[in-house]
Amino acid sequence: MYDLNKILVAVDSSPYSTNAIKFALDFGKKFDCVVDALHVVDTMQLEGPFIYDLSGVLGFEPFINFSAELKKTLEEKGRSILQAFSEMAQNESVKFHSFIEIGIIPITIVETSYEYDMVFIGKKGVNASFERGILGSNIESTIRKIKKPIFVADKDFYEIKNIVVGYDGRDPAKEALELANVCATNLKAKIHIVSVRKDETETLDNSDLKITYLTKQKSVADTLIEYTKSLNNPLLMLGAYNKNRLLEMIIGSTTEAILRKECNLPLIIVR
Numbered sequence: 210m211y212d213l214n215k216i217l218v219a220v221d222s223s224p225y226s227t228n229a230i231k232f233a234l235d236f237g238k239k240f241d242c243v244v245d246a247l248h249v250v251d252t253m254q255l256e257g258p259f260i261y262d263l264s265g266v267l268g269f270e271p272f273i274n275f276s277a278e279l280k281k282t283l284e285e286k287g288r289s290i291l292q293a294f295s296e297m298a299q300n301e302s303v304k305f306h307s308f309i310e311i312g313i314i315p316i317t318i319v320e321t322s323y324e325y326d327m328v329f330i331g332k333k334g335v336n337a338s339f340e341r342g343i344l345g346s347n348i349e350s351t352i353r354k355i356k357k358p359i360f361v362a363d364k365d366f367y368e369i370k371n372i373v374v375g376y377d378g379r380d381p382a383k384e385a386l387e388l389a390n391v392c393a394t395n396l397k398a399k400i401h402i403v404s405v406r407k408d409e410t411e412t413l414d415n416s417d418l419k420i421t422y423l424t425k426q427k428s429v430a431d432t433l434i435e436y437t438k439s440l441n442n443p444l445l446m447l448g449a450y451n452k453n454r455l456l457e458m459i460i461g462s463t464t465e466a467i468l469r470k471e472c473n474l475p476l477i478i479v480r
Contacts, residue, residue: 217325225331229362233329315350370442381448430466
């Protein structure tokens with residue numbers, strides 16, 4: 210049984226992060242739980258190749274001064290972001306904490322996540338305009354490594370009214386359905402269980418749950434997206450699969466395909 214008592218939201222200055230905060234605070238309010246905001250000062254900006262190249266140009270002492278000033282600037286920016294979060298949380302009367310860590314962004318988020326029941330993150334980061342893929346590189350790495358349910362916020366925020374669970378009978382899909390039931394109760398949303406094959410839902414045959422079977426005229430990802438977007442204020446919830454050590458860093462192909470599309474849907478990934 211899922212119990213949401215503590216939520217972590219990873220924050221930066223991107224609009225996607227702002228929506229992640231809004232969704233996290235909405236969950237915090239409706240679950241009556243604590244929402245903690247984490248901002249990571251990226252060590253790659255403090256110790257990356259560009260900085261080392263710069264040290265060769267500036268010389269040791271000027272470089273040390275520059276590095277210290279850069280760290281101070283990034284920390285001040287982080288505090289400003291967390292102050293904005295704090296004001297949003299106070300306006301929503303949600304219990305909250307906020308903190309800054311210095312480290313590699315995906316690793317720091319993953320290590321921090323072990324203390325929480327769910328993690329919220331924006332689909333893209335501050336470098337969205339320069340990213341080659343649909344996902345931000347730090348976001349993608351975080352999603353691949355994290356073990357807790359992760360809420361990926363897209364371009365729009367709204368109060369969730371419909372929850373779509375992509376179901377195929379495997380354990381992560383069962384976990385997703387269990388979490389969906391908890392979310393539906395607290396969010397006052399309707400659950401839609403969808404599948405593209407009847408044999409995948411045999412374990413649900415004796416339940417009272419209604420299952421919608423989708424005609425797969427396109428890819429599974431496109432079929433799920435099309436159905437989900439036909440609903441009012443939807444959330445899509447999917448399981449991700451790690452079958453063995455070799456595939457430990459790889460999420461399920463349908464889940465990954467949906468993440469990589471510009472579909473403007475909030476998504477929860479459950480392992």
